[in-house]
Amino acid sequence: MKIAVCIKQVPEGDARLVIDADGISIADADLATEINESDQYALESGLRLAESQGGEVVVVCLGPDRAEEAIRRALAMGAGRAIHLNDPAFQGGDAAATARALAAAIERENVDLVLTGLQSDDAGWAQTGPILAARLGWPSATLIMEIEPEGDTIKVKRELEAGWFQWVRLPLPALLTIQSGISTVRYATLKGIMGAKKKEIAKVTPADIGLAPDEVGGAGRKTRTTRLYVPEKTTGAEIIEGDTATAVATLVEKLQKEAKVL
């Protein structure tokens, strides 16, 4: 089974987000990054399938030079090789533009299965996977919590709302978007990290995958972000100040006398 896994490099969960001078993105300087959480689970699922079914995992990532750090980590975890869509023209895209580029790169790879995360922790579109599937002309299923390969078809468990689930079957090739928590994500071993240095990362430009620069990135997008900002607080908590003991004492008193819940 040949599997492509799409990974996005995103700011670390705890990273301090500084809005860039352009007013629409996060400043790159000193930004701690990681592989998007659900993409880590997608990668883990891909590696497990390749291990149980035989085959290879190709990591596909669209991002600037710094995204190579995320790609190396994926290779260290066990992916066989990587495709890095890295060109200024790819930058600034929305989900439609990103999915078009990813589709063009994956189309050339003859894979049986594409895995993506269900949603990126930065943009949070929750669109790229299914758009990519539509562009490839393949069926897709989202929010996957279990995968059972069955030869030419694949049986998957979808998460629905409020504790409900659903099993569906899809013919291959297909695309799945993986939900966090599907399995336990492995750590990269020292051996894996050493081995990753020798693995191939193919850097591709729009021309390499048969796209014009204005079909991707900022030029190819259908939506435009005009401003990124810290939300104004409308309602919110009464923040209790003071050293720990004082603040806690105040809180307990308020819970007793004001809220009357103790």
Next chain:
Amino acid sequence: MAGAIWAITESGDDGLKSISFEVIACGQALAEALGSSLEAVVMAADGSAAAEALGAKRVDAVRVIEDAALAPYTPDAYTAALAQAIEADSPSLVLFPHTYQARDWVPRLAAEVDAGFISDVIAHRVDGDETVFVRQPYQGKLNSDCVFAGDGPNIVSLQLGAYLADDAAAGDGSAEIVKQPVDLDGAASRTEVLETFQEVADRVDLSRADVIVAVGRGIGKQEQIPIVEELSEALGAQLAASRPVCDNEWLPMDRQIGSSGQTVTPKLYVAVGISGAIQHLVGMKNSGTIVAINKDPNAPVFSVSSYGIVGDLFEIVPELTNQIREAKGTG
């Protein structure tokens, strides 16, 4: 005149979901601001009951796309059906609820009809001739303003609870109910739906708890869970968690609060080291009193809380446990 605004509704086993009326409420506001007409859209094998309920609202028409292939839901059939309707009647803007079902097929629809798609929107405003949609990227830590780059068709999905179902104004009953024929014979679904079920075995029912202490990723590792267990015990509370805590198996899955877990409304909800992503908030924001303990003063959880302490949970929680014990005379 610009094309109509379509408000796509969603039905479940119990009929029309209430989020459908949130979409109508947003559609009414947009239609008024933009001088467009508004149509409610039903997609179902049998849409008559839903159409009647929607016809009572202030909409210009209810469009019913009815086909046996629309039950059970599959992304292929829904995409094919609505793509045909969009291509036939060119709405300017198509609104959806940002449900799990919408996540599954609406991006495919956007690709199919080559539409722009702004997802998970919490608000809009009309600025001259530009309609701006507000989103919450970076896990709700920041807001962004978003506009469409082309004329359409354009698609927007609305975050659950961002608009109020009660704001969907009633109409005078003049809304016309229009059946929209679609031809799904050539668009057989590739998805075979096997079984839909709820994993209920031994599930802890947190919805009855009066007091809940919920722990998030801020706890760092499983070995530190006892810190919140003690607070929970002191409060006589049930212990609950955000998704990553369950994903990492620090606590069992049935302790999860949120859109994919349980929905709770205790008298007191103490959120410890939880950032407050929307998928968590939908499960707890209607609790009586909410206390948040988080080291990040900008954590979105504070926006739904009654009281907050900004600081290190590893200092605050043990102190809180002690003082609660004293207050309750069990210390």
